[in-house]
Amino acid sequence: MGARTDAARTEVLAARQGVEDEVVGLEAAGRAAMDLPARFRRDPLKIGGAAAAAAFLLLGGPKRLLGGVRRAIFGRDADLPKSMLPNEVEAVLRKLGPDGDRVRGTIEREFAAFLDERAPVRRDRDLVGLAGGLLSNLLRPASERAGRQFAERLFEPDGPSFADGLRKARARMDASGAAKASSEKPPAA
16 A cells, blocks of 8 residues: 555656646746847837737727728718708797707607618618728728737747746746745654
8 A cells, every 4th residue: 555655646746846847837938928128128120010010900090090091082071060950940840839858859759760761771872881881890800810919929928038937937936945845844754
């Protein structure tokens, strides 16, 4: 029975060492990925470009760029007029009665029904909107994917930072292991 216990103890110690190695590797990878100043000093164009591209995509750059192109080609949208009610409409509103809340409710219901009724016609007529919506729907997944790739590239650990982080993590683990071993007393036989 002593041989089985020794074998189990050896397996547990090997598993513990494997976990410690994984923790050291994860810590080193985290330190290397987050050591942006050191990575920036080594390769400023790569890190700056990845950060700028990620910021461009996260801040809606493609949408703004396409909007600017659309405005350059088709011109700006017309501003809304200061007064949208012609005299004929004012006269019809007065005929609806003196109760403003009732008149407002009637207008809102009828206008909402009118807009719902005319929506398909308006959408079919608006080819620019249709093309823009189609282009937006096609480019959004690609834009999101590119943004994720730039963010991953920005935070992926590079070789020198990872090696330095791994060395520091192993030294810290060795120091804490040595301190723990010196404080523990060997079991009495």
